[in-house]
Amino acid sequence: MTGSDARPGSRHLPSGVHDAVQPGCALLRLETTESREGVLDGAWWPRSRDIGAELPALLSALTGHLGPLARVGLDSTAWEGLPTRIVVDDRVVHIDSFSLGDDTVLITRGDQDIFSLLVVPPDTPPEAARAAMAQAVRADNVTEAHQILIDTGSAQGPPE
Helix, strand or coil: CEHHHCCCCCCCCCCCHHHHCCCCEEEECCCCCCCCCCCCCEEEECCCCEHHHHHHHHHHHHHHHHCCCCEEEECCCCCECCCCEEEECCEEEEEEECCCCCCEEEEEECCCEEEEEEECCCCCCHHHHHHHHHHHCCCCCCCCHHHHHHHCCCCCCCCC
């Protein structure tokens, strides 16, 4: 499901998208040109903090839209069992771990084409998660991921 399903020039997601968003979903507004204007390229609402269970499906879906991916950047303190690489569709994707905050995942295609996705915490109430994801995929969004989570009531404390 992508944000690109909205009418051209629309700043909102199409009818029904908000109701369909549930844990494990990703909403994407993927623009592959240098003129990307929004702060974020999409949003992801994983079901858990188990990266081995959550990341393969996200990367497989992204590969279908973007082609082969090279790297993923994640906060090492926010995920359980973070590996250094993962195989997606018979290709190795390297995982970079650093303290960038658990509210963002960075996806790299090629050498420098980077896509930034909001990460909605797994235990976020559905209405707050939907609001956060809708804000993240707006083409005119200038709000950083952490602030979106605060504004929508999706922010949670650090993982234990």
